[in-house]
Amino acid sequence: MANLKVAVQKSGRLSEDSLKLFKECGIKFNNGAKKLKAHSSNFPIEFLFLRDDDIPGYVEDGIADLGIIGENVHLEKEKSADVIKKLGFSKCRLSLAVPRELDYPGLEYFQGKSLATSYPVILKGYLKEKGITSDIHEISGSVEIAPGIGLAEGICDIVSSGSTLLSNGLKEVETVMKSEAVLIASKNLTDEKKELLNRLLFRIESVLEGLNNKYVLLNAPKDSLDEIISLLPGMRSPTVLPLAEEGWCSVHSVIKEDDFWNNIEKLRKAGAQGILVVPIEKMIN
Numbered sequence: 001m002a003n004l005k006v007a008v009q010k011s012g013r014l015s016e017d018s019l020k021l022f023k024e025c026g027i028k029f030n031n032g033a034k035k036l037k038a039h040s041s042n043f044p045i046e047f048l049f050l051r052d053d054d055i056p057g058y059v060e061d062g063i064a065d066l067g068i069i070g071e072n073v074h075l076e077k078e079k080s081a082d083v084i085k086k087l088g089f090s091k092c093r094l095s096l097a098v099p100r101e102l103d104y105p106g107l108e109y110f111q112g113k114s115l116a117t118s119y120p121v122i123l124k125g126y127l128k129e130k131g132i133t134s135d136i137h138e139i140s141g142s143v144e145i146a147p148g149i150g151l152a153e154g155i156c157d158i159v160s161s162g163s164t165l166l167s168n169g170l171k172e173v174e175t176v177m178k179s180e181a182v183l184i185a186s187k188n189l190t191d192e193k194k195e196l197l198n199r200l201l202f203r204i205e206s207v208l209e210g211l212n213n214k215y216v217l218l219n220a221p222k223d224s225l226d227e228i229i230s231l232l233p234g235m236r237s238p239t240v241l242p243l244a245e246e247g248w249c250s251v252h253s254v255i256k257e258d259d260f261w262n263n264i265e266k267l268r269k270a271g272a273q274g275i276l277v278v279p280i281e282k283m284i285n
């Protein structure tokens with residue numbers, strides 16, 4: 001049987017979460033340090049450990065069937081591959097930044113200015129759409145030092161906490177794109193590999209659904225049961241069990257984490273007590 005070949009980043013911001021996702025999907029493998037490849041012992045999958053910048057090219061050429069990279073790298077490399085799934089980790093944004101003391105007037109500031117970036121393709125596309133022409137200098141790393149050494153008047157770089165900009169005397173002024181890790185696939189998968197991809201996707205989706213949802217248990221006075229149930233839209237409908245104490249029951253339900261926080265005050269007002277929120281490992285709808 002053919003193996004699905006999946007390219008993941010060898011070491012960097014995507015590596016740990018990419019491997020964790022496969023482990024949570026029940027896929028076992030041994031990735032010793034410095035290994036270039038790893039086979040799974042219980043799923044027809046083989047991992048290739050590569051630099052993230054090389055992954056889109058390998059997927060386009062069919063050397064890897066799948067890959068995990070940031071959306072920023074997928075768009076910048078312009079290689080042919082399908083984005084199959086957003087994975088929810090390595091979230092960041094690609095932003096324009098200028099010296100902190102500058103009185104920023106708006107995007108027109110960048111007209112005719114010099115900008116340093118490692119993402120010339122995305123930046124050119126963005127500026128073109130906004131009708132701005134800038135002088136773009138492509139540099140491969142340490143973009144944030146460019147204004148300080150007189151190389152550029154602004155930069156376009158990845159930001160997550162913002163502390164790199166801050167410590168280099170810069171401020172973020174425009175978001176060019178938001179990014180997160182995505183699963184990409186070759187456009188030329190055989191039927192057998194498409195089938196394997198579907199099996200893998202089913203597992204990934206169960207893990208991601210589990211992360212977005214919580215199992216909630218609470219005690220409710222019988223009088224306000226209807227109100228409390230209306231605040232807990234479950235997978236089908238909540239489970240209600242009588243408590244030993246007369247007039248009370250226990251209500252169990254699955255709820256989106258955001259919905260839970262939005263409804264917590266109303267639940268407490270309706271008399272809910274002893275509320276427990278429990279993580280879900282896998283969730284299959």
Ligand code: PRT
Nearest residue numbers: 012013014051052053070090092158159160161162163164
């Ligand atoms: O060696 P290899 O080429 O494989 O890795 P790499 O060094 O090119 O990439 P890596 O591991 O740094 O990032 C991989 C992917 O993680 C990126 O393509 C993004 O999609 C995503 N990501 C998420 C980030 C960040 N957060 C991030 N903070 N990528 C880079 N940064 C850098 C940014 O370039 C800047 O220097 O961190 C700095 C900003 O961080 P803050 O927190 O100070 O704002």
Ligand code: ZN
Nearest residue numbers: 051052053054
């Ligand atoms: Zn890289």
